[in-house]
Amino acid sequence: MSAYFRSFPFGLVVLCILVSVSVPASANSVRVTATGFGIIGGNSDFLSVSAGIFSAASGAPDGPPILASGTVGVPMTLEFQPFAFPGLGFTTVNIGNQFTDILTGGMDFTTGTFTVPASALVTGTFTVPVDVLGQVMAFRDLGGNQGPLIASLDFVGTGTATLFITNEGQNFFLISSAEGDFNKIDGTLTTVVPENSSLLLMGTGLLAFGMMARRTCGLLRR
Numbered sequence: 001m002s003a004y005f006r007s008f009p010f011g012l013v014v015l016c017i018l019v020s021v022s023v024p025a026s027a028n029s030v031r032v033t034a035t036g037f038g039i040i041g042g043n044s045d046f047l048s049v050s051a052g053i054f055s056a057a058s059g060a061p062d063g064p065p066i067l068a069s070g071t072v073g074v075p076m077t078l079e080f081q082p083f084a085f086p087g088l089g090f091t092t093v094n095i096g097n098q099f100t101d102i103l104t105g106g107m108d109f110t111t112g113t114f115t116v117p118a119s120a121l122v123t124g125t126f127t128v129p130v131d132v133l134g135q136v137m138a139f140r141d142l143g144g145n146q147g148p149l150i151a152s153l154d155f156v157g158t159g160t161a162t163l164f165i166t167n168e169g170q171n172f173f174l175i176s177s178a179e180g181d182f183n184k185i186d187g188t189l190t191t192v193v194p195e196n197s198s199l200l201l202m203g204t205g206l207l208a209f210g211m212m213a214r215r216t217c218g219l220l221r222r
Helices: 008-022 119-123 196-221
Strands: 025-041 044-051 054-060 068-071 091-095 098-100 102-111 125-142 145-169 172-194
Touching: 025 102, 025 145, 044 102, 044 125, 044 145, 044 172, 054 125, 054 145, 091 102, 098 125, 102 145, 102 172, 119 125, 119 145, 125 172
Parallel strands: none
Antiparallel strands: 025 044, 025 172, 044 054, 054 091, 068 172, 091 098, 102 125, 125 145, 145 172
């Protein structure tokens, strides 16, 4: 038998793999309510969000040591953005009965103009309203590498942020970290699944192709 026909089964396997990778997927989007929080500052960065069948938590000691500085009675604004850290030991994601540790994206918390009072230097905290905007995307874990998209969650709404204040004296302060919280804001959850009909057709076609090739090889050996 020639080298061409000896290598034919291997080529068929490669073809199966290439076709299976290119099989289209369907996306199912539903409206959900999202609840969660994000923390950044003090050398930490953490977020957690849940919505419908989706829940995720991700964190790492990778945040900035401080977020901002200011003066009592002087108006200021603040924006902070916790991000997801994909990988084992940093992230857990559950989508129904599926699990992964590959998560990307994050949350954006934006305040309006606010003024920190002198009392916040004593209590060490100050709470302000925030606008919330976020997107996180979960992917299959292929041996530590990012695989196909499983689900994405987009959400928008309002919440509150607790600012942690450090008194530096002379009415001057540092915002060492902040925690943004939101409860039941609007979201869209999109889950991605392979097209079952496409998989069936692909498998049937490849099986028929393989049987024809085997018959051809048998005829050539005679």
